[in-house]
Amino acid sequence: MPPGVGWWQTLGNLIMTLLIFQFVTGFALAMYYSPSPEAAHASVRHITYDVTLGSFIRGLHAWGSSVIVFVVALHTMRVFFWGSYKKPREVTWLAGVVIFQIVLGFSFTGYLLPWDQRAYWATVVGTRIAATVPLIGHQLLVFIRGGEEVGALTLTRFFSFHVMLLPASLMAFMLAHLFLVRKHHIAGPVEPQKGPPVPFYPNQLFKDAIVLLVGVGLLIYLAIAFPPALEAVANPTGTDFSPRPEWYFLGLYELLKIMPPGWEVVAAVIIPTTVTIGMILLPWLDRSRSRHPAKRQWVIFSGIAVILLIGLMTLKGILETPPEHKAASTEAVAGKQTP
Amino acid sequence: MDRNMSHEETNPDSIQISRRKMMGVVVGVINLGLIASVVGPVIGFAAAPLGQKRKQQWIALMDEKLIGPGEVKEVTYSLKIVDGYHEVEQMYTVYLRRGTDDVICIDPTCTHLGCRVKYQTEHHKFVCPCHGGVFDDEGNNKSGPPPKPLERHPVKIEGGKVWISRDV
Ligand code: HEM
Ligand code: FES
Numbered sequence: 001m002p003p004g005v006g007w008w009q010t011l012g013n014l015i016m017t018l019l020i021f022q023f024v025t026g027f028a029l030a031m032y033y034s035p036s037p038e039a040a041h042a043s044v045r046h047i048t049y050d051v052t053l054g055s056f057i058r059g060l061h062a063w064g065s066s067v068i069v070f071v072v073a074l075h076t077m078r079v080f081f082w083g084s085y086k087k088p089r090e091v092t093w094l095a096g097v098v099i100f101q102i103v104l105g106f107s108f109t110g111y112l113l114p115w116d117q118r119a120y121w122a123t124v125v126g127t128r129i130a131a132t133v134p135l136i137g138h139q140l141l142v143f144i145r146g147g148e149e150v151g152a153l154t155l156t157r158f159f160s161f162h163v164m165l166l167p168a169s170l171m172a173f174m175l176a177h178l179f180l181v182r183k184h185h186i187a188g189p190v191e192p193q194k195g196p197p198v199p200f201y202p203n204q205l206f207k208d209a210i211v212l213l214v215g216v217g218l219l220i221y222l223a224i225a226f227p228p229a230l231e232a233v234a235n236p237t238g239t240d241f242s243p244r245p246e247w248y249f250l251g252l253y254e255l256l257k258i259m260p261p262g263w264e265v266v267a268a269v270i271i272p273t274t275v276t277i278g279m280i281l282l283p284w285l286d287r288s289r290s291r292h293p294a295k296r297q298w299v300i301f302s303g304i305a306v307i308l309l310i311g312l313m314t315l316k317g318i319l320e321t322p323p324e325h326k327a328a329s330t331e332a333v334a335g336k337q338t339p
Numbered sequence: 340m341d342r343n344m345s346h347e348e349t350n351p352d353s354i355q356i357s358r359r360k361m362m363g364v365v366v367g368v369i370n371l372g373l374i375a376s377v378v379g380p381v382i383g384f385a386a387a388p389l390g391q392k393r394k395q396q397w398i399a400l401m402d403e404k405l406i407g408p409g410e411v412k413e414v415t416y417s418l419k420i421v422d423g424y425h426e427v428e429q430m431y432t433v434y435l436r437r438g439t440d441d442v443i444c445i446d447p448t449c450t451h452l453g454c455r456v457k458y459q460t461e462h463h464k465f466v467c468p469c470h471g472g473v474f475d476d477e478g479n480n481k482s483g484p485p486p487k488p489l490e491r492h493p494v495k496i497e498g499g500k501v502w503i504s505r506d507v
Contacts, residue, residue, distance in 0.1 A: 037422070037427075121454065124453050124454070125452045125453055125454060125469060128452040128453040129452065139389055142388055142389050142391070143385070143386055143388065143389060145388075146388045146423065147388045147391060147422070147423065148391070148393065148506075151422040151423060152422045152423035152424060152425065152427075153388060153422070153423035153424075156423070157385075235430070236429065236430065236431070237415055237430040237431060237432045241455070241468070242454075242468030242469065243454055243468070243469060253470075256452065256470060256484070257469075257470040257471070257484065259484060260484070261451075261480070261483075261484055261485060261486040262486045264451065264452070264484065264486075
């Protein structure tokens with residue numbers, strides 16, 4: 001390893017560990033889970049309240065998804081500011097961008113599985129976003145939902161993606177990513193420091209281990225201190241439920257809120273797609289030889305603008321969360337909200 | 340490849356090479372065929388719901404006398420629908436509003452992103468809990484992000500009952 005590698009380079013390892021936790025706990029949950037509208041809610045209730053350690057396993061899995069999204073975001077920013085996506089590491093970055101999308105896909109599909117009010121309504125609204133796409137919007141919506149409305153086929157569809165397609169693709173891209181990281185080595189500081197290469201063992205390994213301890217420790221703490229809730233079973237009749245997405249989709253949700261009528265496609269599709277395409281093309285857009293932030297100002301500037309936009313919108317969403325809902329997400333209360 | 344044939348024929352090595360190339364191409368084509376033979380049908384299979392046909396059905400909601408002029412009522416009804424692989428009794432909510440003489444039926448699905456709007460009797464308006472869309476008591480969008488009025492279902496009064504029609 002080049003000299004100057006440090007704490008910031010431990011995040012990838014943490015993500016991998018958390019993903020393995022997700023695989024193991026997901027595999028365990030699937031033993032008790034049943035993906036049908038009649039059984040899903042009851043099976044998750046069974047997992048949460050009857051099965052030995054059920055609340056803990058489900059807590060690890062549900063909190064795990066939040067922690068992963070958070071750490072993936074940190075890791076992506078780290079790579080961005082270090083300019084580590086530059087030649088010869090373009091494809092490594094590309095695999096990373098795909099992994100980011102897959103992780104969000106996992107969260108979106110997993111969120112529906114408990115089939116409670118929160119799950120159901122978040123999916124009604126989340127899938128409706130597809131309908132804002134011009135021309136093929138409605139077909140896209142029906143394809144994603146498996147029908148006109150969110151129902152039995154939405155659940156089996158999401159389950160199938162969540163436990164088959166996404167894990168398999170994640171595995172493939174993760175292996176590619178790791179292989180490429182090893183092949184090209186880690187990039188080190190933006191301006192190479194003098195000195196001989198430093199060995200991974202023991203200093204960096206030790207840092208990695210500390211970060212794992214903190215990351216996984218936090219996850220276990222969250223799973224125990226804030227056991228996962230289950231709201232009332234999904235009820236399509238409800239006119240008194242106010243749906244809210246997970247915190248990491250709140251930014252998008254707030255963006256949708258401030259769009260003038262008829263412009264939702266901008267917030268729902270155009271902005272996220274532009275950001276994603278920008279991320280994909282980044283290594284080719286940013287042609288400067290140097291990795292130093294001062295030498296690629298407009299890239300850094302656009303990056304900060306995007307991060308600020310997402311950050312502020314998310315913050316706005318968190319601040320505007322009605323108090324009733326904060327209670328609902330930490331306690332198992334029935335889905336009655338005041339409008 | 341054809342163009343180089345005559346030249347290559349004189350050289351056993353390049354015949355070897357073009358043979359190799361040819362076989363490589365054939366293997367590639369076979370592989371593409373294999374992928375297409377599974378991915379194609381799977382996409383068709385997954386897209387099956389797109390071919391679903393819905394048809395209109397009339398449903399008797401309630402006694403006509405139960406709703407007075409100027410009143411807006413939230414009505415819940417149940418309907419047998421086919422949900423994928425099974426038939427279920429599904430509950431739905433609509434709002435009925437009686438004007439001076441006619442009755443209209445307003446669907447509570449917000450035209451923005453599909454949350455269910457709630458009627459506020461004291462303010463005579465529908466409010467969406469998601470992004471704060473507001474509609475008047477006839478379902479016309481007044482403020483917030485919703486791009487168009489709430490959808491209406493056709494209504495008829497027959498045999499003293501209010502009927503609505505919807506896609507099933
Ligand atoms: C092989 C990998 C995985 C399998 C087999 C799996 C399986 C499952 C199962 C069976 C459920 C339903 C039980 C429940 O709701 O508690 C579930 C829920 C969920 N999964 Fe996964 N999962 C996997 C990976 C992931 C990953 C990588 C993420 C996120 C990055 C994720 C995010 C979620 C979320 C957010 C839920 C809903 C949690 C809740 O509200 O209880 N899953 N998963
Ligand atoms: S869904 Fe009703 S205002 Fe957005």
